[in-house]
Amino acid sequence: MHDDANEHEALLQSVIEGRSPDERGRFGPFGGQYVPETLMTAVNRLTQSVHEVLPSQAFQQRLKIELTSWVGRPTALTHASRLGERWHADVWLKREDLAHTGAHKINNAIGQALLAQALGAKRIVAETGAGQHGVAAAAACARLGLPCIVYMGEVDVARQAPNVDRMRRLGAKVIAVTSGDRTLRAAIDEAIRDWVADPDGTYYLIGSAIGPHPYPLLVRELQAVIGREARAQILDATGLPDAVFACVGGGSNAIGLFHPFLADRNVTLCGVEAGGCGSALGQHSATIAAGRPGVLHGNYSMLLYDDDGQIQETHSVSAGLDYPGVGPEHSLLKLVGRVDYVTASDAEALDALDECCAAEGILPALESAHALAGARRWAAQNPGGRILIGMSGRGDKDMPILSRFPRSEDRVDAAA
Template structure:
């Protein structure tokens, strides 16, 4: 009997086909081995899993609901649109699903401090929340540009007790935040644990974060079937690093459901105007893993842009690269303007203000619905837009409804 996909991928060395692995300096080999072995043990431990389930139910507020977006569906005049409401997860996004689990792992390892990068600030807020819950110190590295753009989340991190460290080199966004966090982690791997914020980085993080986020897809599959008696025809999620997408996709990976990953096309097709890695990138190693990445003329990580600070990353999770290569996923795009339009449409027709990252998936799904009038489309609404409203209003005036 064939094993389910999630039990076979990645392999023991962390590879999804040719993508993944752990390309790390010697001083990181032991701490990453320690994390991998601890996860292998705890992922089968009743005590660990029982504690995680208790946290998810009584602290995070899981399960989050699946919601039928009747008004938006009618506006699109096509397929039926459903939302997996991860914006209702505590802290306002899917990120807490893996942050609480990583913090629990850090406690098991006897670590005193969590260190991580963040783009839009959702991972940073979630990790600061987890650190407060477990009594750990927390240090979040964030690009200087994103600190200005996502001010509400910066304030939240500080209120929660985290130290926010600005990344001031390069483009001062997500890639530079990862660089800065890795450098700080290298200075002390004994008392700190790096809590990577997506399905990226060296093995075992792409697998670990996917497994922690799979609760999204497991819940969504059961909820959608309970609502309709069927599976959705399409599952749609935005992709930067790709944690929310792998969370949703995990529930349907072995089912006849078309999986769509939506990348940020930003302002155009020129290098530096977008962050559509799978669409325009090529194979390369960055931040300790082999995947698809956007490169400049010298072969270094290229500059990227997206209105969504959490998805402006010049690489992508190795599992996304693999699933695209084997034809299991369809890769689509949405521009800044399309994402803002979807941001306003969902707000005005459903009373739900989405994160700009999630709005990319909404924009794509609206087009998909118009082209497939008989289909049901499930979107992972991975975060809420509180953090984005000041920026959007400043740059994109509120349009009339319609």
């Protein structure tokens, strides 16, 4: 046990000090590059650019200009005083819903699109679940004059129709995927197939902190702007939080928010996964809480699969959390005990969304509502605590889903 504790502390320090992933793309036992040989030249070229182009002064200056003048950074830190009164807590919201296109996804999309342009890519392919990454990729490609193809599961095309229309308006070609589970996993499968067909001319603009190395590193670096801003903002306003909450599907907004807080050992970090409608495989998307290690979409991480090794279909009321894997850095942070991972059910997320609307006049994305639900539960057990919540996106895109569910107050009135 003592040796395990020492090993875990060393692994955590490697993350805090920027030495993880290692040269093999490993976050401890997780990560790596599990891709066809035909993609290795493209992957190696991208890896070199992440280490050389991404940190360069010229690239960072161009990225900063786009983030401030086009994305709208820094995003606000909002004191949610009425939620705080209800929860008996001091509640703060990091407002990625106020970023251009309505979610954190734009930070990563514009950064990768600039990198693709530097690499001489002729076209961009992307995948999307909730549609926010697809919209962000379409917007970034329009900004830079790059053709964009977005793969989206047929199920998600139906339940996120407003975002499909937005992608098309922004000039992207949206391809509905009818194979597999017809959600995010199937969309990623098809995007990778497209990439394999033309690895030299195509850049795969992945939307979350998943995929083969260097994507988990790249996405983390581009999304860490969330945590850097939030930490500085809350320090200036009131001091470090007691706890930080973010929803976790693939995990890009969460890793971006958590990373700058990892060295603050007194700050509890909590990722909230989709508990769905039950505990059986296929009823949730709680990959870390209920999964096992395995390989999917180019990396070794926690996955949801059955005893025969078959990846399972997942469920969540939120399309963006409906994925059977998670970024490898999250798997490491769970292993070493630095981040707690919990679940929130569909019903809890819907209640939290309605409460946020009523108390703060903010309609959060269903993904973000899971973080709100987890934070509310923590507040009940830790009265008086200071809580920072990642508001990863806005809920306009979810109106077709929300229209099927009565408001919490209406459900209570009907029951009475």
